Amino acid sequence: MGKPTITDLARAAGVSVTTVSHAFSGRRHVEPETRRRIEALAEEIGYRPNHRAQRLRTGRAGSIALVSSMPFAVAAGPSRLGFLMEIAAAAAVTAFSRGISLCLVPPLGPRDSLEALEVDGAIVVEPERDDPVLDFFSDRGVNIVCIGRAPGRDDLPFVDLQSGATARLLLDHLFSGNSNVGLITGQQRRNSYIEMEAAYAARIEETGASPTAIRIDENGGEQAAAEAAERLLRAEPSISALCVPVDAFATGVLDAARALGRRVPEDLRLATRYDGMRAKLATPPLTAVDLHLDHVAAAAVDLLLAHLGDGATTPQALAPPTLVVRPSSTASKRSNSARSPDGRSRA
Amino acid sequence: MGKPTITDLARAAGVSVTTVSHAFSGRRHVEPETRRRIEALAEEIGYRPNHRAQRLRTGRAGSIALVSSMPFAVAAGPSRLGFLMEIAAAAAVTAFSRGISLCLVPPLGPRDSLEALEVDGAIVVEPERDDPVLDFFSDRGVNIVCIGRAPGRDDLPFVDLQSGATARLLLDHLFSGNSNVGLITGQQRRNSYIEMEAAYAARIEETGASPTAIRIDENGGEQAAAEAAERLLRAEPSISALCVPVDAFATGVLDAARALGRRVPEDLRLATRYDGMRAKLATPPLTAVDLHLDHVAAAAVDLLLAHLGDGATTPQALAPPTLVVRPSSTASKRSNSARSPDGRSRA
């Protein structure tokens, strides 16, 4: 015969299945001595509750999904992967520590391939406006939590990526060098771009400078950014600093600068958002923002769980994003002795 | 009332639940016209089969796990993450295209935290000898497929990482420059280290050179490697090339070389294994091996599925690993015009 069931265990212990169930779940009191006997016996005969049966009965799936709204395979590639995967790793750890597992969901191609998915809730990373992923889960009655506000969906709970603060951090830094600052964001309408553009517009308004902001299709990746940046820098040679939140775009800008013979940071100061491998290992290393993605991921898991009414651990407050200054943006007059000059030591 | 069940659908269609079930599964013939009516009606009333019930009945979980035997959070950190996550992304895509989902499993801390996991099978990435992860799944009767042979577990199916070929590729390249080649591997007993060490020993035997091989605890990460490499290079100043399969160790070696004033590649040639961000973006970019991890991941998923008797897609043959020569190992006499000199263009 197969694996022992709760019935086998009950028979062995000389009690009913109800009692066994209660002994494990604690939903009702059972005589401590009885419980101990049951537990010992369970261990002995190797009983383990059947999750599939539990799930049918309770209606819980015991797992959540982590979804990127951006294709894995698309050009933004390894870098974007870094962002998502840093979240994935932390989310997996948190989820498992809460007793649920985490499914990594690739972008939905043919819509029905996601049918297989069976989850209690989903964490969607930086959705764009009208993101089909959101509809997919909404349709199925799956709880959603976003990382980064979902544009146009104020009904959805989210963990704040603090994009406004991040934007101001970067812009404060770049504008401080008395530079003529340009902006390169993504074409997709993600909240972080929207807030970045708003902060930039506010800055421009304040200083009376002339705005130089362009958008690039994320799918073009590094190369599209390099081409666009080259055109931009030719057209507007007075630009002396660029805020480029997408790190793949930022390295593209580095290529463009090299092609144009403009040194970074002496002739062009540069800063990006996600402080990943790419920013850290670029030449020169890129000024970036530590978004505390591990905390963000953990908070997202806990927020989702709270919405599921499960483990009501109160999501703790998030630390504000912090600027990590690296050589790519040190003001040209000053020496390279800014904090964390090499950007590699803490990798 | 809640979501429509198969019973509701059967009633609506004026047939029995059996017929509905057969209409969807195709296990028995149903009148084409009846089937069409059922399908249309299903669409109309919004019926979707309950996965939990299906799973209880069929005994399939509909998902597989991807497990790293190495802690996420441990010092090897972002780099190791790259390796695992590159596999995770590709595996997720393949798995979903086969109609099953993929759970990302963090390392097991307290053993029971993994209890929540409910999968049909597990892919374990580069297990070490006596890896507890393997026992965990074996105990539970979960099918296992490894990426990279599991040392001491010849019973387990695996997707070959072709570590022997990889080792020879790297060693051929380094020895070709008439260099005095040293080796730095990891202390853990993973198959790739074992095969690398064997290939190195064979080389030494052949050439009559004196061996200089050390092992470093993976948990020490980049810094431990830097310290060990510095000691090694001081003790054996004649070493003119280092084979360092772990990329985090390789960048550590770069630091050590810098500290000792040895230029790479002029004074010290260097090559690593995993061709990730780290290798590509290092200064100078590191010679590495393209392991075709995306194919490996896909093959692992298909192999696992084959063992589950599910989608018996024959795993296609794997492409051999290919050397990607970068400036870190170009022989000192030659110019830097080896193929792919900058290592960034194809990122």
Place this chain on the structure above:
DNA sequence: GCGTTCAAGCAAAACGATTTGCAAAAGGTA
């Protein structure tokens, strides 16, 4: 007209747990 076969569909038994309502025993009070 009689057996045989086949197609199409149905009723009911699993799958293995949780949960509800009820019963027996135990203790407390009047």
Place this chain on the structure above:
DNA sequence: TACCTTTTGCAAATCGTTTTGCTTGAACGC
């Protein structure tokens, strides 16, 4: 003793499928 309350445990219903026999009715050969 009678009555009420609490504790402890049980039997049976339930979750929504899949799957196994079993019934029809029709087609077929003879």
